[in-house]
Amino acid sequence: MSQTTASVAAPKMPSQIPYIIANEGCERFSFYGMRNILTVFLISSLLLSMPESARAGMAKEIFHTFVIGVYFFPLLGGWLADRFFGKYNTVFWLSLVYCAGHACLAMFDDNPRGFYVGLFLIALGSGGIKPLVSSFVGDQFNQSNRSLAQKVFDAFYWIINFGSFFASLLMPIFLKELGASVAFGIPGILMLIATIVFWSGRTKYVHVAPAAKDPHSFLNVVRTALLAKAEGKPRSGLMIAVIGVVAAVIALAQTPTLGLVPAFCLALVTLLGFGGVGTWMQLDRAYGSHPDVTVDGVRSVLRVLVIFALVTPFWSLFDQKASTWVVQANSMTKPSWFQSSQMQALNPMLVMLLIPFNNLILYPLCKRLGFELTALRRMGLGIAFSGVAWIVVGFMQLSMDGGNALSITWQVLPYAILTMGEVLVSTTGLEFAYGQAPLAMKGVIMSFWSLSVTIGNLWVLLADASVKSPAVLEQIKSTGMSSNAFLMFFFAAFALLAALIFGIYAKSYKMLNNYRPT
Numbered sequence: 001m002s003q004t005t006a007s008v009a010a011p012k013m014p015s016q017i018p019y020i021i022a023n024e025g026c027e028r029f030s031f032y033g034m035r036n037i038l039t040v041f042l043i044s045s046l047l048l049s050m051p052e053s054a055r056a057g058m059a060k061e062i063f064h065t066f067v068i069g070v071y072f073f074p075l076l077g078g079w080l081a082d083r084f085f086g087k088y089n090t091v092f093w094l095s096l097v098y099c100a101g102h103a104c105l106a107m108f109d110d111n112p113r114g115f116y117v118g119l120f121l122i123a124l125g126s127g128g129i130k131p132l133v134s135s136f137v138g139d140q141f142n143q144s145n146r147s148l149a150q151k152v153f154d155a156f157y158w159i160i161n162f163g164s165f166f167a168s169l170l171m172p173i174f175l176k177e178l179g180a181s182v183a184f185g186i187p188g189i190l191m192l193i194a195t196i197v198f199w200s201g202r203t204k205y206v207h208v209a210p211a212a213k214d215p216h217s218f219l220n221v222v223r224t225a226l227l228a229k230a231e232g233k234p235r236s237g238l239m240i241a242v243i244g245v246v247a248a249v250i251a252l253a254q255t256p257t258l259g260l261v262p263a264f265c266l267a268l269v270t271l272l273g274f275g276g277v278g279t280w281m282q283l284d285r286a287y288g289s290h291p292d293v294t295v296d297g298v299r300s301v302l303r304v305l306v307i308f309a310l311v312t313p314f315w316s317l318f319d320q321k322a323s324t325w326v327v328q329a330n331s332m333t334k335p336s337w338f339q340s341s342q343m344q345a346l347n348p349m350l351v352m353l354l355i356p357f358n359n360l361i362l363y364p365l366c367k368r369l370g371f372e373l374t375a376l377r378r379m380g381l382g383i384a385f386s387g388v389a390w391i392v393v394g395f396m397q398l399s400m401d402g403g404n405a406l407s408i409t410w411q412v413l414p415y416a417i418l419t420m421g422e423v424l425v426s427t428t429g430l431e432f433a434y435g436q437a438p439l440a441m442k443g444v445i446m447s448f449w450s451l452s453v454t455i456g457n458l459w460v461l462l463a464d465a466s467v468k469s470p471a472v473l474e475q476i477k478s479t480g481m482s483s484n485a486f487l488m489f490f491f492a493a494f495a496l497l498a499a500l501i502f503g504i505y506a507k508s509y510k511m512l513n514n515y516r517p518t
Contacts, residue, residue, distance in 0.1 A: 244274020315456025
């Protein structure tokens with residue numbers, strides 16, 4: 001009897017998980033396959049009409065604008081899934097848009113306008129499904145087997161890097177030997193395979209129906225909190241939110257200087273920041289108009305968004321390995337057969353090694369020594385690791401600026417440090433975001449997790465724009481550093497400061513368990 005009970009109680013892995021994992025592996029090959037050759041292709045082919053000195057800067061701007069789009073469109077995907085179509089349908093149809101984008105890259109490799117349309121479609125498709133696939137994984141679990149969820153999220157992240165490794169290793173070779181059409185066409189084929197695999201499991205998935213229009217939704221609670229009057233009390237939170245609206249308009253007015261995408265994102269960040277603070281200040285006023293559990297849920301989301309905001313500097317540093325680090329690698333010595341962008345294969349290879357190492361050795365060892373690496377501790381350490389990696393590349397850049405020839409193998413060290421930071425932040429962040437999200441807002445809060453990457457890339461564009469100012473360039477020159485080296489140390493300090501603030505905030509954060517009951 002006891003054996004039967006034990007077997008029934010033992011958590012069981014959902015049988016549909018392999019479909020989602022296989023889909024993710026193919027999709028990530030397609031995404032990283034095109035992403036990791038994008039900067040090199042722009043510099044060497046699409047931007048040849050520009051002066052050579054301006055190509056690297058423009059390629060970096062296009063790359064980070066594209067990444068901003070990829071991580072902004074999750075807001076749209078999450079909203080469509082949660083309110084109208086459900087996660088499965090939204091993922092499937094946006095995957096077809098994704099395939100169309102790859103087709104445009106392959107067909108218009110010599111046509112900037114057609115190529116940029118392809119980048120937009122990939123940003124829309126990839127971004128739209130990005131938060132949904134990971135939260136769809138979470139939907140396949142309940143309270144009885146949630147203990148297996150972290151293992152699946154780790155496997156999920158492992159397969160992402162499995163696809164990324166081979167894409168990073170092979171696509172630069174295909175670009176050089178077979179040309180851009182083939183190099184961008186192969187990822188399109190993999191995306192089509194990913195879509196077919198995902199469709200094949202349609203009858204096995206747990207489908208969580210989209211929520212009906214809810215008078216007690218997140219936005220309705222926010223509106224009530226900001227507009228409600230309390231006798232004898234000023235509406236200070238509303239004033240803060242109004243200031244945010246004015247600041248957002250001012251940000252949009254900077255479009256001629258910053259460009260449309262950075263100005264729009266800066267306006268969005270301003271609205272979210274000031275609106276979130278204003279809502280927090282007056283959230284108690286929503287009690288009575290909305291159920292207590294819903295208002296408490298909004299409070300939980302706002303607390304999570306602070307965590308997400310503090311992670312944005314990590315993404316500023318991490319995503320520049322495909323732009324700034326590739327540009328640096330172009331100036332380093334290397335074998336004639338080796339392409340600079342192939343260094344990016346180090347990142348997913350190390351991830352595949354570090355995930356099992358951390359889970360099987362590092363985390364248990366720390367626990368036995370009396371120091372448990374909780375989710376928030378991992379994330380804080382990961383942000384700090386990224387800062388250390390950029391200190392290393394900063395000193396490498398100083399050496400190169402001084403006339404020393406450095407081998408590309410020197411980049412192995414910062415890649416290893418940055419990858420440890422990624423494992424601590426990203427694998428943990430996926431499960432953390434899902435577990436902290438109220439049941440009715442899984443897709444949206446996962447979208448906010450993706451939005452943190454958009455904001456991280458926004459900081460890159462703003463920093464790069466600032467160093468174009470003659471006054472700023474003069475200040476940098478007075479330090480004796482090049483603008484590239486200065487920015488590397490600036491981003492390192494940015495991440496280390498964020499890690500410090502993260503650690504202070506994490507001490508007072510109360511973890512939640514918002515997995516579905518059955």
